Amino acid sequence: MKHDNVIRILFIEDSVEDAELLINVLRNGGIAVRPARATKDDEIRTALDELQPDLVVLNPSVAGVETDAVMRHIDASGRDMTLVAVVEGLDTDAVADLFASGARGVALRRRSDQVLAVVRREFEALSTRRQLRRMETSLRETERRCDALLDSSRDAIAYVHEGMHVRVNQAFLEAFGFVEADDVIGLSILDLVASAHADPLKSALRGLSRGEKLPPMELVARRDDGRTFKAVAEFAHASFEGEACVQIIFRQQAVDPALVAQLQRDPVTGLFNRARTLEHIDQAVAAAAGGREGQAVLLLEPDNWKDLVASVGIGNADRILATLARRVCEAVDNEDIGGVLGDHTLGFVLGPRGDLEHAALAERLRTTVAEHIFDVGSRSITLSVTIGGALLAEKNANTETLLDQASAALRNAQNQGGNRVELHDPSAREKAEAEREQYWLDLVKQALADDGLRLYHQQIISLQDAAGEFYEILVRMQGPKGDVLPSYFLPVAERNGLLPAIDRWVLGHAIDALAHRENDGLTTTYFVKITLQSVEDPDLLPWLKRRLETARLRRSTLVVEMPESKVLTSLRPVQEFVAGWRKSGGRFAIEQFGSGLNSFQMLTHVEADYLKIDRSFMTDLPQHPENQKKIADICREGHASGKQTVAEWVEDAVSTSLLFACGVDFVQGNFLQEPAKVLAEEYMPL
16 A cells, blocks of 8 residues: 555544554554554644654544644644544534544444545545645646747647637747737637538547547648648647647648558568557557457567577568568458567557457467468478467556566467467456465365364474473465465465364364373473454353363463454453463463554453564564664563563574563574474374
8 A cells, every 4th residue: 555565643542442453453454554642732743743644543532632623733734644533433413523624534433344444545545645746746847848849849739729729839830821829829720721621620629528539630731821731630638727628730741641651561561560550559558448348469479589580591581570470460350450569579459359259369370370381482481479468458458558468478478388379368367366265265175174284383492491392383284285384275264264163173183282292291382373263252262171171281281372463453352262261271372462552551451471572573683772672671561460471583593692681581483493294193182
């Protein structure tokens, strides 16, 4: 959403907890937040100056803070920022008052999906406004340069609004025999063309007013003294003094039209040259943007062209290219347009067809070339071609994008050996996503049915000489090519309600593994992640109690862990689960600790045994003394309340030493030990 993926938000909330809940709703929705909080007028002014937020999220019930006053502070800052109100209930008059006071969005606090949608929408709107201002500034600068070029141009140029001249350049005055611009301003453009061309020109101007893109028009222009001359009129949409108008360039015909047509052709192949081919592509793109469907662009290149040129010589290579162009043009329809886009790259703009018909035509072009025998002097050779293309739709109605997609398809087909066809479908991403989703869903279901999940563990090392061994339990899934990381299959499982089943598999097998280790005389603590869906399952805690009673663990401990953001967004169910879990002898850890406004405030509601410090503090730790101080503060406060701290994602030995100095109890990371597979026999039920 933002180039650095962070939105600066000022929360005007009575309590830190309410602000934290909103922050975590946004973070869980994939929005990175840089937050600040204020509750009074002076705090709001200070935060607006220091944070320079993108959004201000207001709780209208905060005592002493009026929505009108907040908007005055926002307006006084001189920056474009958006006010969003988060309310407890929807009252028609209250909501109307919020909008009247300047709020751009209102969301219900209890509807986290609505809060997320409103924040995302308003930030995107804000980004669009900012981008529009940048583009307007750029446009004004461009218009200034264009004005300078207009006056120095040798082409006769007129700006026409509703059929009347509103501006002309000096070349126009000279071409039409006027002395001053005032002589033509306000004059109808139809008065300056022969009567035979007045109606066609009127129709062209009407088409332009509907947004159509028109080709150049040959006409006879009439000077002020009555004399006439042949000209070609070129049309373009423009603006003059903020009003939409039409730019018309009159080019006097000084050459034979047949010569003009010849100059648009490639001398070797007889097809349109690059410039004219790109014009045809531009026209197809404009038509697609206007709703025309079913067009496509193909790029065709002979395979191994450099080797062929080296073998037959440049002259013969040109003859081969000409024959190739002739053969493929015979295989396309009359409404299809062929041209040259590169040294040996042919381009085709295909008229409306179905997707399968485009693919069939491209394949027909390939086989047409493959079946032809090319005569090169006394030699005869065969040739293969590779074709890459892109189906043209409203989604990719941009010439640069379209050619990039077609070129990428061509290169991909060539990298696969050539002599093949590949078409880019602008809707392919959605189709591929649906297929990918189903593929992974089938794998997850199969893994759950056939015991296809696998346990891994990563050692957690004590810096304070704690007794026993400590491990983080991780899950992998057996795939066609080996064990699969959870980032591939857990999101699919979450969208399809399968996370509780995976959690139970992991928890059950972790308990079995602990029982095995106890039988071997080992004292072990396992940290196991648990999802919110499982915590909200009322049957999970009784199931866990039964499993622990069956295992009869005496020295070993199972620690379940959840991210701070998930704990905050579902405080009551987590609170109830943790209370029952700890009574059963289990332990609880909070991951990503320290990422909120006031993480320790949460611990007054949820009792935790371990605090796993947020990984963001570990990145380049030796270079960030402020992060070292934050970690030391977390350790000091945590130890004061009887909690132990764990630093994850430790990157190097220097960081480990610094963490020890900060008071961290445990460290964990690939630098210390990478995850290792737990053998299946180690977690088989005893």
